Amino acid sequence: MLRTETYTVNFGPQHPATHGVFRVMLNLDGERIVKAEPVCGYLHRGVEKLAENRTYQQVIPYTDRLDYLAAGLQNQGYVETIEKLMEIEVPDRAEYLRIITAELSRIASHVLFVGVYALDIGAFTGFLLCFRERERILDLMEELTGSRMTYSYARIGGVAADAPEGWLDRVEKVVNDLPYYFDIYDDLISGNEIFQARTKYVGYLSAESAVDYSLSGPTLRGSGIDYDLRKAKPYSIYDRFNFEVPLGENGDCFDRYFCRILEMRQSVYILQQAIEQIRETDGPIMAKVPKVLKPPKGEAYHEIESSKGILGYYVVSDGSNKPYRVHVRRPSFVNLGFLDEMCRGGLVADLVAILGSIDIVLGEVDC
Amino acid sequence: MFGKGLVKGLNVTWKEFWSKKFTVQYPDEQHTKPPRFHGKFQLNSDACIACGLCANACPNGVIKIESEKVNKKKYLTKYVMNIQYCLFCGMCVEACNKGALRFTQEHDMSQYFYKDIPLVFVDREAPKPDPETENKEKDDDKSKKAGKAPEKEGQ
Ligand code: SF4
Ligand code: SF4
Numbered sequence: 001m002l003r004t005e006t007y008t009v010n011f012g013p014q015h016p017a018t019h020g021v022f023r024v025m026l027n028l029d030g031e032r033i034v035k036a037e038p039v040c041g042y043l044h045r046g047v048e049k050l051a052e053n054r055t056y057q058q059v060i061p062y063t064d065r066l067d068y069l070a071a072g073l074q075n076q077g078y079v080e081t082i083e084k085l086m087e088i089e090v091p092d093r094a095e096y097l098r099i100i101t102a103e104l105s106r107i108a109s110h111v112l113f114v115g116v117y118a119l120d121i122g123a124f125t126g127f128l129l130c131f132r133e134r135e136r137i138l139d140l141m142e143e144l145t146g147s148r149m150t151y152s153y154a155r156i157g158g159v160a161a162d163a164p165e166g167w168l169d170r171v172e173k174v175v176n177d178l179p180y181y182f183d184i185y186d187d188l189i190s191g192n193e194i195f196q197a198r199t200k201y202v203g204y205l206s207a208e209s210a211v212d213y214s215l216s217g218p219t220l221r222g223s224g225i226d227y228d229l230r231k232a233k234p235y236s237i238y239d240r241f242n243f244e245v246p247l248g249e250n251g252d253c254f255d256r257y258f259c260r261i262l263e264m265r266q267s268v269y270i271l272q273q274a275i276e277q278i279r280e281t282d283g284p285i286m287a288k289v290p291k292v293l294k295p296p297k298g299e300a301y302h303e304i305e306s307s308k309g310i311l312g313y314y315v316v317s318d319g320s321n322k323p324y325r326v327h328v329r330r331p332s333f334v335n336l337g338f339l340d341e342m343c344r345g346g347l348v349a350d351l352v353a354i355l356g357s358i359d360i361v362l363g364e365v366d367c
Numbered sequence: 368m369f370g371k372g373l374v375k376g377l378n379v380t381w382k383e384f385w386s387k388k389f390t391v392q393y394p395d396e397q398h399t400k401p402p403r404f405h406g407k408f409q410l411n412s413d414a415c416i417a418c419g420l421c422a423n424a425c426p427n428g429v430i431k432i433e434s435e436k437v438n439k440k441k442y443l444t445k446y447v448m449n450i451q452y453c454l455f456c457g458m459c460v461e462a463c464n465k466g467a468l469r470f471t472q473e474h475d476m477s478q479y480f481y482k483d484i485p486l487v488f489v490d491r492e493a494p495k496p497d498p499e500t501e502n503k504e505k506d507d508d509k510s511k512k513a514g515k516a517p518e519k520e521g522q
């Protein structure tokens with residue numbers, strides 16, 4: 001009797017479509033995927049363990065290295081956790097500066113996603129095109145923080161430095177230009193028939209399983225679940241802004257991709273409002289915090305909506321100047337949990353489209 | 368209609384083709400860097416009081432400081448930054464309240480040999496604690512340093 005046999009193929013760890021060093025063990029039946037088992041840990045640096053040997057302030061630069069594509073959000077999540085633990089009130093101006101860096105980081109991360117996703121699908125032009133806008137945002141961040149990617153800008157109780165002169169005007173200019181670029185993405189990438197053929201009805205993720213696997217971020221919202229922490233549980237000062245939470249319908253790769261494009265447009269609205277409001281907000285950028293931070297014994301968990309999903313920090317304090325334990329709930333890592341079921345029955349080429357649509361960053365997956 | 372998206376995309380390409388070029392021919396041309404740029408470090412060894420705040424603020428133990436007591440004052444004898452471990456986070460510069468340590472705009476810090484990587488800002492003998500000779504020694508030190516500086520930077 002004629003029968004087919006499955007065989008195993010390693011996808012990665014050294015494969016450009018895995019966005020870093022990530023390995024998927026594929027069980028294939030011909031070109032069809034029977035099982036896809038993610039293997040991670042190639043970029044493990046032990047950030048959580050390193051944090052136990054650093055003072056509370058010294059942990060900030062390490063959080064940059066988790067999701068290095070949106071470092072502003074990572075910093076914000078960590079410092080807000082410590083502020084929750086110590087019950088520190090942050091001055092308004094610092095909050096606005098944090099929101100501006102966070103939303104700029106979100107756009108920078110999503111813009112890169114659009115480019116890299118186009119590259120995954122096979123369009124090299126899209127990749128280089130998107131770097132142009134990202135560069136403009138990185139230039140702004142460099143001017144504010146001194147670094148292009150690892151900002152280390154937020155501080156416990158505020159931010160490191162106030163905006164330099166004229167910076168807000170330049171941000172405003174870039175922010176107002178951005179929708180024009182998003183239109184170009186829509187024309188060049190989203191509307192492209194080849195791109196749609198590769199991504200529509202591929203990697204289906206039902207709303208129920210997305211919730212069951214505790215997925216978050218655009219991966220979850222692409223399946224039509226309206227859950228964005230900025231709206232659902234407003235942290236920081238997000239309750240002061242008007243914006244919408246874009247949702248997908250079909251839960252396929254295209255919806256997850258398109259959700260991010262729409263999300264960037266919402267970020268532009270938030271930024272426009274934030275710039276308007278910060279102009280009327282003067283004052284200090286740091287709360288009064290002691291030089292040596294010794295939070296009271298206890299623990300705190302705080303989560304924010306990062307560009308990839310829900311980013312949570314869990315910090316335990318034993319009363320000394322170093323954290324007893326730091327744990328990070330990394331959205332990229334949790335979102336990967338559903339990879340196997342999304343891939344089953346698909347083609348090998350679909351795996352690239354699916355993995356790209358989850359938008360993982362290996363620094364965050366392996367921590 | 369199939370192909371509409373492709374035509375739209377080509378239209379974008381056509382427009383972009385005529386737009387202004389924004390690439391910079393890197394080593395020949397360079398972007399200007401903002402004043403806050405996290406580049407190479409610079410130490411003003413006269414302003415530094417060897418308090419060690421910068422070394423304590425550093426998360427990675429990059430900065431090594433040695434000092435000796437001369438006439439009841441701390442005298443900086445050694446200031447070395449092992450920048451191969453540096454995260455360029457700026458915590459050290461922020462911690463220094465004498466303004467002695469700062470960032471410069473210089474960004475090319477790569478070296479051919481590992482031993483050339485550490486930035487040796489100060490490596491000198493402490494002067495004798497005799498008040499008369501102290502001033503002379505200091506001047507000697509300064510001229511010595513000025514002569515040695517380019518070689519130490521490892522350019
Ligand atoms: S920039 Fe950061 S890592 Fe580098 S020496 Fe200063 S404190 Fe240490
Ligand atoms: S903090 Fe400033 S003054 Fe103190 S040792 Fe460092 S560089 Fe010198």
